[in-house]
Amino acid sequence: MYSDNGTTPRGCPDANGLMPSCAPLAVPYVPFQQEGSQKYDQTEALANGTLFPGLNLPFHVKVKGGDLPRTASAELQALQFVIVELGLYLDTHQDDQEAFALFQKYAALAEEGKRRYEAMYGPLTQMAAAKDAAYQWLNDPWPWEYDQKGAGK
């Protein structure tokens, strides 16, 4: 189901984190996520809304879902989602070398994915519109529009 990319030996099970001993009173504590936590691949990460199985805590009502289309758009969304998720993780774990290496790997994959996507469907940013022979920034559909035709997008 998921690969354990962890290299750092961890002291607690994956869904548990680290707490300070003799923690001072009168301040809130959330356990720190440990380095080397298990991670989903990018498709499962997007489907679950998190890269980390240890943080995947769904509600009891209508748990099922996350059947993502196998499309160029969903592939790019998955790659960029991992970058967002790892970015937030790195904001609070800036010394985690393994996570940073993964962040770099996904950033390279997403650059490639973006090129493929733009070649097929047009510019993702207004600046990218300059690379085409004509101005295609305005082409429908826009992201919020229901697009049955483009369901394969």
Added chain:
Amino acid sequence: MFIYEKKLQYPVKIKNTNPKLASVIISQYGGPDGELGASLRYLSQRYAMPYPELKGLLTDIGTEELGHLEMIGAIVHQLTRSLTDDQIRTAGFDTYFVDRTTGVYPTAASGFPYSAASMAVKGDVIADLSEDMAAEQKARVTYDNILRLSDDPDVNDVIRFLREREVVHFQRFGEAMRLAKDKLDQKNVYYINPAFDKP
């Protein structure tokens, strides 16, 4: 600055229109625990923050919330496209329709327009991060409640995703709180407000 990317963070493809459901989900657009308030709260709180990891985290989560605002707007828009005359009379949606037609307006489901009174910027590290943790929990509960009210699998799939993001953000704000406290007086973290006092 911000640069727009012409895509959603997560696919929104709602096959069936449902104005009644739209009139509930709009609360996550402009309601008290909605994505607009979340984004404004974090992007506004960051100016007073003294530590780089707090400036970064508030910027990055505040930016992600803008993407979520767009997803909620997409859900509301798709649930209310090409409505019939019968559908605009749907109880619960008719009161929205008379004022906004099918435009997407930042309002709570109760009809109360978006109010910055539903969020806070206190200019104090521990107070603001505590507010952020509470805000993520309140948004999570709103998504729980939407899942209770909605029978549309296309909608629920997106709501599940957004709900899980609240859980992850809560974890990160909790960690940010720890990082901030480590920099404070270990005998009394309330001795100064590092967002204002010089240590």
